Amino acid sequence: HQSWIPEGVSIAKCQLMLPQQKVPVPGSLNSEAAIHIEHLSDAIWVTSQDSTYVFNAASGRLLKFQFRGEMLIQSGPIASLWRAPTDNDSGGWIFSFAERWAKAGLDTLHEHEEAVETFVDNFGRFHCASKLVLRTAQKKTVCRLCSHYTVLASGHLNVTCTFDLSPHLPPLPRIGVLMQCRATMQQ
Numbered sequence: 001h002q003s004w005i006p007e008g009v010s011i012a013k014c015q016l017m018l019p020q021q022k023v024p025v026p027g028s029l030n031s032e033a034a035i036h037i038e039h040l041s042d043a044i045w046v047t048s049q050d051s052t053y054v055f056n057a058a059s060g061r062l063l064k065f066q067f068r069g070e071m072l073i074q075s076g077p078i079a080s081l082w083r084a085p086t087d088n089d090s091g092g093w094i095f096s097f098a099e100r101w102a103k104a105g106l107d108t109l110h111e112h113e114e115a116v117e118t119f120v121d122n123f124g125r126f127h128c129a130s131k132l133v134l135r136t137a138q139k140k141t142v143c144r145l146c147s148h149y150t151v152l153a154s155g156h157l158n159v160t161c162t163f164d165l166s167p168h169l170p171p172l173p174r175i176g177v178l179m180q181c182r183a184t185m186q187q
Contacts, residue, residue, distance in 0.1 A: 035126050035153055044118060046126050049155030060116035060130025062149060065157070072185070077161060077177035079134055079145050082106045089173070100170035105136025114144075126151040142166050 038045040043063065044055045054064040062076025085098035093099070101107065114131040121127060127150050134143040144164040151157055161177055 035120065035124060035151060037120070037126060044128070046151050048126075048151055048153055051151075051155035051157070053149070053151055053157060055118075055128050055149070058116065059111075059113045059132070060118075060128050060147065060149075062128075062159075071182055074180045074182055077147065077159065077179050079109070079111065079132070079143065079161075079163070080174055080176050080178045081109060081134070081143065081172055083173045085173070097171065097173070101173060104169055105138060105140060105142065106169075106172070108137040109134045109142060110137070111145075124153050142169065 034048070036047040038047075039057065042057050044057050046053045046055065050068045052064075052066040053062060054066075055061065056063055061078070062073075064071060065073045065076070082101070085096075085101065089097040089101075090099075112133045112135060114133055116131075117127075117129045119127050127148065129146070129148045132145045132147070133141055134145060135141050143166065146162045146164075148160045148162075149157060150159075163175055165172070165175075
């Protein structure tokens with residue numbers, strides 16, 4: 001009995017996306033791990049354990065993160081759908097990616113606040129959910145961004161960003177968020 005194909009040869013491969021089970025991890029709810037929330041003018045200060053988070057009350061954006069008294073980020077996540085075009089992106093005249101990105105207004109996006117919701121859930125976690133619209137200089141809507149921040153009693157922060165993109169966009173150079181760390185952080 002002889003095999004028609006040598007051992008170890010793959011005929012076909014397939015990658016399957018398995019559902020992820022997300023289990024919330026509540027921090028301890030004892031008095032030592034409680035979340036302290038303070039509303040100061042246009043900002044919401046959230047402190048838990050060794051961490052302090054500052055959110056803009058109007059936009060819901062994370063403004064600062066401080067750990068054990070040391071500022072780690074200068075500004076929180078902002079939407080990023082643009083990157084500087086390379087030579088390869090520019091080739092092709094009006095059909096080039098760079099030309100299509102600029103024509104779509106990706107290089108001149110402005111954020112407009114839609115809604116902000118803050119609350120503390122039954123597990124003692126602080127939530128800040130914001131909805132922003134990204135528009136071009138010509139007021140054309142390119143994307144809706146929903147950002148959801150969850151501060152756990154342990155001091156940890158979970159961030160979920162969801163992009164709802166206009167169906168008429170060219171292939172995008174980037175979809176993500178940018179954050180600015182303090183200048184002394186080099187590694």
